[in-house]
Amino acid sequence: MVKMNGETLMTDAAAFVVMSGAYLQLLKKKSRRRSRRRWWMVTLNQSRERYSGTHLMADLLKEPSGRFENFCRMSFEDFEELLQKIEPVISKKDTRWRKAIPGKERLALTLRFLASGGSFKSLHYLFKISAQLISSIVPEVCSALIKVLSNVIQVTFVFRYFIRR
Structure with missing residues (x-):
């Protein structure tokens, strides 16, 4: 078991929160992306x-x-x-x-x-x-x-x- 001091724990927790937020934003962006139309008008x-x-x-x-x-x-x-x-x-x-x-x-x-x-x-x-x-x-x-x-x-x-x- 690794012992961490309070400052390291806070830094790691902040990094985790930022990375989680970035990951959620990426998921949201992917879900919003519409599929491209295959064609504008049928031939x-x-x-x-x-x-x-x-x-x-x-x-x-x-x-x-x-x-x-x-x-x-x-x-x-x-x-x-x-x-x-x-x-x-x-x-x-x-x-x-x-x-x-x-x-x-x-x-x-x-x-x-x-x-x-x-x-x-x-x-x-x-x-x-x-x-x-x-x-x-x-x-x-x-x-x-x-x-x-x-x-x-x-x-x-x-x-x-x-x-x-």
Whole structure:
């Protein structure tokens, strides 16, 4: 057994406390560290600029056979009128890192979802927007439609209940 005087014992105890504190800080820092993302955007969605829903809609408008009406379940004139009313509510601003999805594409995406009853995954492949983002766009645009068109159409209480959930 080693005998220690009071001063050595105090120095050793202080060193132990400092080292323990440093070790705890290191553990805390490691636990806070987030895992790095494997990628910023899925490769499939990186071609959104060239093959987006906006380009698809432009192609549908050029088609004389009325494909746009089948796609959105409304005429282009009605679509544009609705877009003028709702665009200030649903548009987002571009950031330094990425461009925002335009209001026209947000509305077309929502109308396609409501018209087809398809899944967010199928819309993901069509519009090249992630299913997670689609799951936030559709309720947002539906709420904006209710807000903007509430004086034109009467939405039932049950429908409003499900939109708020």
